[in-house]
Amino acid sequence: MSLYTTFCVALACVAFLRPLPTYDRLLYAGAVASLRYSDPVILHHIARAEFDAEPSPFQFENVASDPYFLDVYNNPNHFVQQLGLSRVKLGYVAAGYILWRGGLPILVGLRLISACCLLIVGLTLLTWTHNAVLCFLVLLTPPVLNMGRMVTGDPMSTTVILLALFALAKQKPLLAAILLLASILVRSDNFVLVLILLVWIYWSRLIHAPFATICAVFAIATSALVNRNAGMFPYRVLMQHSFIRPETEPLAHPVPIDFAGYLHALAGLRAIPYTFMTVWLLVAAVAWKHLPKSSFFRRLFPVIGLYIVIRLLIFPNFDDRVFVWAYLAAGVGLIQTAQFPLANPEPNCP
Numbered sequence: 510m511s512l513y514t515t516f517c518v519a520l521a522c523v524a525f526l527r528p529l530p531t532y533d534r535l536l537y538a539g540a541v542a543s544l545r546y547s548d549p550v551i552l553h554h555i556a557r558a559e560f561d562a563e564p565s566p567f568q569f570e571n572v573a574s575d576p577y578f579l580d581v582y583n584n585p586n587h588f589v590q591q592l593g594l595s596r597v598k599l600g601y602v603a604a605g606y607i608l609w610r611g612g613l614p615i616l617v618g619l620r621l622i623s624a625c626c627l628l629i630v631g632l633t634l635l636t637w638t639h640n641a642v643l644c645f646l647v648l649l650t651p652p653v654l655n656m657g658r659m660v661t662g663d664p665m666s667t668t669v670i671l672l673a674l675f676a677l678a679k680q681k682p683l684l685a686a687i688l689l690l691a692s693i694l695v696r697s698d699n700f701v702l703v704l705i706l707l708v709w710i711y712w713s714r715l716i717h718a719p720f721a722t723i724c725a726v727f728a729i730a731t732s733a734l735v736n737r738n739a740g741m742f743p744y745r746v747l748m749q750h751s752f753i754r755p756e757t758e759p760l761a762h763p764v765p766i767d768f769a770g771y772l773h774a775l776a777g778l779r780a781i782p783y784t785f786m787t788v789w790l791l792v793a794a795v796a797w798k799h800l801p802k803s804s805f806f807r808r809l810f811p812v813i814g815l816y817i818v819i820r821l822l823i824f825p826n827f828d829d830r831v832f833v834w835a836y837l838a839a840g841v842g843l844i845q846t847a848q849f850p851l852a853n854p855e856p857n858c859p
Contacts, residue, residue, distance in 0.1 A: 510635070510641070512641070513631075513635055513644070513645065516631075516645065517627075517628050517631035517632060517648070518628060518707040520627065520631065520654070520657070521624040521625065521627050521628040521631075521657055522624070522626075522649060524623070524624045524627050524654070524657030524658045525620050525624035525657070526619050527620060527658060527774070528659070528660060529621075529655060529657050529658045529659055529660070531659070531660060531661075531809075532578055533659075533660055533661055534559075534560055534563065534616055534619075534660045535556050535557070535559075535560045535581070535582065536556070536581075536591055536592060536594060536595040537595045537601075537602070537605070537615075537616070537619055537660055537661070538554035538555065538556040538559035538560060538615045538616055538619075539552050539553065539555070539589070539591075539592050539595070540592050540595035540596045540598075540602045541602055541605045541606050541609055541615045541619070542555040542556060542609075542615065542620075543589075543592055543596060544602065544603065544606045545606070545610075545738065546609060546702070547754065549585040549586050549588065549589040550585045552585070552589055552592075553584075553585035553587070553588045553589070554585075555615075555845050556588070557582070559614060560616070560617050562614065562616075563614070563616040563617070577755045577757060580757045582763070583772055584757070587757040587758060590740075590757070590758055590759055590760045590761065591759070592739075592740065593739050593740040593741040593742060593759075593760075594741070594764065595662075595743075596738075596739035596740060597684065597696075597735060597736060597739040597740075597741045598661070598662025598665075598666075598696055598697075599694050599695070599697070599735050599738075599739065599857075600662065600665060600669075600691070600694040600695035601619070601661070601662030601665045601666075601695055602662070604618075604622050604665070605618045605619045605622060608621065608622070614739070615858065616660060619660045620660060622658050622664070622665060622836045623656070623658065623659050623660065623661070623664040623665075624657045624658075626656065626657065626665050626667065626668040627648075627653075627654075627656055627657025627664065628662035629668050629672075630653070630656070630667065630668055630671060630837065631644065631648050632650075633668075633671055633672060633675055634647060634648070634837065634840070634841065636675075637675055637678070637841055638841055638844045638845065640844050640847075643840075643844045643847070644844070647840040647841075647844075650836070650840075651784075651785065651829075651831060652785050652789075652829040652830070652832075652833050652836055653836065653840075655658075655829070655830070655835065656830065656833050659830060660696050661830065662696055663696065663830040663831060663833070664830075664833075665695045666695040666696040666699060666834070667690055667830075667833045667834040667837070669688055669689075669691055669692040669695055670688075670689070670692050670699070670702070670834040671834050671837055671838070672688050673685045673686075673688035673689045673692065673811070674708075674834070674838055676688060677706075677710070677715075677809075678805045680715075682710055682715040682716050683716075685710070686707070686716065686720075686724050688709070689702075689706060689707070689724075689728075690703065690724060690727060690728055690731065691705045693728055693731045693732050694735065696733065697731075697732045697735040697736050697739075697741070698732070698824070699732075700728045700729055700731070700732035701816065701820060701823065702816050702820075703724075703725075703728045703818060704725055704728060704729075705815060705816050705819070706812065706816075707721050707724050707725050707728070708721070709728060709808075709809075709812045713808070715784060720723065728847050742758065742759045742760070743765070745765035745766050746759050746763040746764065746765050746766075747759075748765075748766040748770070748771065748774065749764050749766040749770060749823070750764075750826070751768070751774075751824075751826065752770065752773065752774035752777070752826075753766060753770045753773070753774075761785065774825040775822075775825050777825055777826075778821060778825050778827060780827070781827050784827055784829070785836070786827050786829065786832060788838075789832075789839045789840075791834040792836075792839045792840065792842075792843050793810050793813070793814075793835075793838075793839035793842060793843075795843060795846070796810070796839060796842035796843040796845070796846050797810045797811075797842070799846040800842060800846055804842075804845070806838065806841070806842035806845065809838065809842075810838075810839075810842065813835050813838060816835075817832065817835065
């Protein structure tokens with residue numbers, strides 16, 4: 510236990526010191542500063558100062574090499590119109606703001622949050638499975654390891670969702686529901702996952718219909734409120750911005766995607782067989798096949814599969830960082846397939 514904990518701490522430290530080189534850092538720095546300032550020039554100045562003061566330890570192509578990034582990097586008015594993409598991760602931005610007000614540079618604080626999330630995930634896996642060696646291997650897989658190196662809200666979202674699933678596995682549906690609702694504050698589009706899981710929890714008779722209904726209404730209202738206050742783009746504008754052409758003025762001059770553009774975005778999903786998502790789907794399939802019918806994961810995996818399909822249809826982006834929590838669930842399920850015969854042999858288990 511102590512050796513594994515030491516390993517997790519060391520891994521989190523490495524993740525903190527070796528962040529991924531992404532331009533998102535510029536927008537997140539501005540999002541954190543926007544909780545205190547509103548003037549575009551001030552926000553732009555703070556974000557650029559933070560971005561330039563935190564060079565990546567790896568070779569990184571400067572944002573100025575692309576016309577869109579060059580414009581956002583140099584134009585304060587265009588820059589602030591992009592901040593909705595980051596401010597919508599309210600929980601992560603608010604945590605970064607608290608650390609900033611406590612004396613840490615913005616990007617240092619955000620990197621620290623992601624690294625701590627990796628540590629919490631590692632300790633949760635061990636608590637869940639009691640198998641340090643296999644948890645060690647799961648943590649070293651690229652999608653999981655990279656989680657701690659990202660300056661984005663997804664590591665915090667992954668951590669909260671994983672803790673919610675852990676609470677569900679331990680028959681604590683109230684705690685799980687609270688954590689799921691909290692995950693919407695970290696990533697507002699988690700409300701789709703929360704609604705699906707609430708239906709499943711109710712169907713499993715773990716919560717009553719009135720409570721499930723209240724949670725569902727709260728989830729939708731929270732997501733809508735966060736999106737509105739963050740200045741998030743309308744859905745069709747976001748799709749155009751993400752899959753067709755990034756817009757420098759998505760709020761002042763919004764350009765919505767058309768149906769042909771949506772089909773173009775869907776066509777990008779044909780690359781999934783060549784990604785880590787396929788590997789983890791196979792892991793989940795193997796675990797599902799060998800786990801007993803009474804297993805928590807035997808019942809959960811089809812629900813996760815349904816969510817992934819719906820998520821990809823709504824927003825056709827198979828970026829690993831959005832699905833790491835599902836990969837971790839698959840990893841825990843696979844570990845349990847190795848443990849189950851020893852813990853409770855059932856010769857006729859499928």
